[in-house]
Amino acid sequence: MQLLKDVMSRDVQVISPDATLRDAAAMMRDEEFGMLPVGENDRMVGTVTDRDIAVRAVASGLGCDTLVRDVMSKDVVWAYEDEPVDEGAKKMSMCQIRRLPVVNADKRLVGIVSLGDFAVEVNDLEVSAKALVGISRP
Numbered sequence: 001m002q003l004l005k006d007v008m009s010r011d012v013q014v015i016s017p018d019a020t021l022r023d024a025a026a027m028m029r030d031e032e033f034g035m036l037p038v039g040e041n042d043r044m045v046g047t048v049t050d051r052d053i054a055v056r057a058v059a060s061g062l063g064c065d066t067l068v069r070d071v072m073s074k075d076v077v078w079a080y081e082d083e084p085v086d087e088g089a090k091k092m093s094m095c096q097i098r099r100l101p102v103v104n105a106d107k108r109l110v111g112i113v114s115l116g117d118f119a120v121e122v123n124d125l126e127v128s129a130k131a132l133v134g135i136s137r138p
Contacts, residue, residue, distance in 0.1 A: 004088045005081035007118065008102045008111035014039040017046065017069035021053050024068050035099040037109055038072050044101060044109050046072035078103050081110055088113055 015024050015036045024036055028050055038046040048068050056062075056071040078101040079088045092100050092115065102111040 002085045003081065004079055004083050004085055004100075004102050004113050005111070007085055008081070008113040009117065010111045012037065012101075012109060012112050014044075014109065015048065015068055016040065017067065017072065019068050020064060021048075021057055021062070021066050021068065021071065022064040024048050025050070025053055025064070033099075033112075035112070037076075037101050037112070038068055039109070042108075044076055044078070044103075046074045047076055047099075047101065048072040049099075076101060079113075080105070085113075085118065089118060 013027055013031055013033075013036060015027060015038055017038050017040050027036060028034060034050040036048050037044050038048055046069070048071060052071045052073060057066055062071070077091055077095045077097060079091055081102050081104055088100055088102075092098070098115045100113045101109055102113055104110045
């Protein structure tokens with residue numbers, strides 16, 4: 001049985017809620033990812049995605065100097081690193097998210113698992129297919 005820690009990406013960048021959307025967008029561009037965990041006082045307090053920037057900020061007329069905290073998602077869905085991959089896929093499917101922060105037993109961020117990680121790393125194609133179907137539903 002594969003666990004989330006076996007397939008997650010460990011190279012996780014975190015951004016402060018007091019950073020600007022320009023900072024977040026630049027990090028996403030430079031590191032080639034679409035979601036950043038938002039951390040404050042050594043705790044994850046939210047996430048910001050490229051979609052949050054486009055839909056919550058740009059489409060609403062907010063500028064690039066807007067703070068991350070003003071557009072971030074505060075209800076973070078996460079999983080423990082020792083959970084089976086099918087449980088992580090189920091959470092992603094139920095919540096229709098493409099990226100899932102992964103924490104250790106102390107609830108410290110240790111990685112991110114993405115839909116792409118399931119497609120590439122998971123040996124069970126059924127897990128990947130179920131996650132994709134759930135995430136893609138209208």
